[in-house]
Amino acid sequence: MSTTIKVGIVGYGNLGRGVEKALKQNPDFELRAIFSRRNPDDVAAGNGVVHISEVEKYKGDIDVLILCGGSATDLPEQGPELAALFNTVDSFDTHANIPGYFDKVNAAALQGGNVSVISTGWDPGLFSLNRLLAESVLPEGKEYTFWGKGVSQGHSDAIRRVEGVKNGVQYTIPVESVVESVRKGEDPVLTTKDKHLRECYVVVEEGADKAKIEREIKEMPNYFADYVTTVNFISEEELKSNHSAMPHGGTVLRSGRTGENNTQIIEFGLKLDSNPEFTASVLVAYTRAVYKLSKDGQAGAKTVFDIPFGLLSPKSPEQLRKELL
Amino acid sequence: MSTTIKVGIVGYGNLGRGVEKALKQNPDFELRAIFSRRNPDDVAAGNGVVHISEVEKYKGDIDVLILCGGSATDLPEQGPELAALFNTVDSFDTHANIPGYFDKVNAAALQGGNVSVISTGWDPGLFSLNRLLAESVLPEGKEYTFWGKGVSQGHSDAIRRVEGVKNGVQYTIPVESVVESVRKGEDPVLTTKDKHLRECYVVVEEGADKAKIEREIKEMPNYFADYVTTVNFISEEELKSNHSAMPHGGTVLRSGRTGENNTQIIEFGLKLDSNPEFTASVLVAYTRAVYKLSKDGQAGAKTVFDIPFGLLSPKSPEQLRKELL
Secondary structure, eight states: OOSOEEEEEEOOSHHHHHHHHHHHTOTTEEEEEEEESSOGGGSOSOTTEEEGGGGGGGBTTBSEEEEOOOTTTHHHHHHHHHHTTSEEEEOOOOGGGHHHHHHHHHHHHHHHTOEEEOSOSBTTBHHHHHHHHHHHHOSSEEEEEEEOSEEOHHHHHHHHTSTTEEEEEEEEEEOHHHHHHHHTTOOOOOOHHHHEEEEEEEEEOTTOOHHHHHHHHHTOTTTTTTSOEEEEEOOHHHHHHHSOSOOEEEEEEEEEEETTTEEEEEEEEEEESOHHHHHHHHHHHHHHHHHHHHHTTOOEEEOGGGOOGGGGSSSOHHHHHHHHO | OOSOEEEEEEOOSHHHHHHHHHHHTOTTEEEEEEEESSOGGGSOSOTTEEEGGGGGGGTTTOSEEEEOOOTTTHHHHHHHHHHTTSEEEEOOOOGGGHHHHHHHHHHHHHHHTOEEEOSOSBTTBHHHHHHHHHHHHOSSEEEEEEEOSEEOHHHHHHHHTSTTEEEEEEEEEEOHHHHHHHHTTOOOOOOHHHHEEEEEEEEEOTTOOHHHHHHHHHTOTTTTTTSEEEEEEOOHHHHHHHSOSOOEEEEEEEEEEETTTEEEEEEEEEEESOHHHHHHHHHHHHHHHHHHHHHTTOOEEEOGGGOOGGGGSSSOHHHHHHHTO
């Protein structure tokens, strides 16, 4: 590419920092500004952090804004607002609210003549793409999604709310024997709780009743009661040194049938040392697609289902056909 | 979809028969005719087999022709010829000749105002898509493709050319320890021969010298000499009953790095009971995309890199966002 794609990052948490790192691996991008709601002077590191109230001044200087806020409160507001002003890409991940979010961002993007790709990342995102591909190719079949091994923020929070608990981390772990059964085409009938184990690492306050805490965690409805749950008590130091990374991953499997009952298995899997850095890397690849679609004169909201993979690459169509097909 | 997609199959070998079966799993399609170069009366089974010389009469009655000929001699001729007359989809798989084939089909399709998707299937096809996706998301990394366990036609033919051999089948098998090393992010440096084993099942003529045959196979340059090769002598009956299926599959892995040396692994794998039936199923999904692109007024040759996954599904964009994102 002859010119660079000029981008801004909105939101400077784990995801925003991941995008900043990912951009350094992609020489066709140029980071123009990082926008934060906090006072720029309070934001550690980061060159060029600017208060979000200044964003409109960057119209014309930024090709795509990469939205790195959360799906609970940030994106439902920022997504439509910023789509009216800029091309945007985001990782809105509240599955049930995607259709409503799409409509709002679409209206704003159409009004502003911008392109907005919503809900990228890996789930929603790459996992969704694989669910769609696999069911389109193998219409007769069963789909299985396994998550983990990875930290579940919601379950970790639930542990930390138990009386006497100082800190805690919960890993969701797929049941390996069940994954193997699916890979063999045995088509087991499963609920989410048959597919996953829950492993807890807990730091307690001094003098706390560990037996009571373990019981309370294991019997907690919705979160743990229906699962095989293990509770490990560790020190604060051990938690910090061994359990502060953000690994995740998972597997999307489809077990299909063709012809005279031939089994056909399609599997897509991720094993990630850093969940936010990987999501950030997906966002950056889709930023390239937003840029190309916008240059092509398109407008409106799009999802990963609307984007040909060729647009994710800095290579030309000729080069891709020659090198990668 | 309110109307069905009317299709014709060109070529009635394993792949064409696979497409015929796949169409039965997809109620939005209607098979209008199967075209063969053989005398229609000689072609077993199949309703509506028509001689290929009649194909032009079907203009207007067929939305897309699904080309099921071979890449060596059939498609280089048929692809451009038929792209001038019909929308087409094919699985041209001679990797090195794809750019030249694309140009010829593209010129013909543009001239005829048709859409032609070339080189679908799984490699080229779904594997290519995953190579492209993974390198776009993780630009710093290494890519590994493993093939098998599956029958290699070329290597089976090579066995059958050895003096004293009556029949033979060769399986290409990935070295599991090497696959595991890649999955762990160890980034081994490998050539094709480090990645695969070759397992041969051989039927000999009466009185043949088995030791000599085994030596000749194992020492055959290019095909076997550089590989760990095992030779099993079996009876014709055993070959027929245990080794006449057409399983295949493989794995595309990318081991990437983000941020401060975090390892991120993307894996896509297939385990197929029937290679031709799976390729056929991919062809049918892409036939849907050809139809939609043509209805949209597009023309010219396309590859899997140009096709958004949403076009592969019979579901509407709204339904896809709601159910699968």
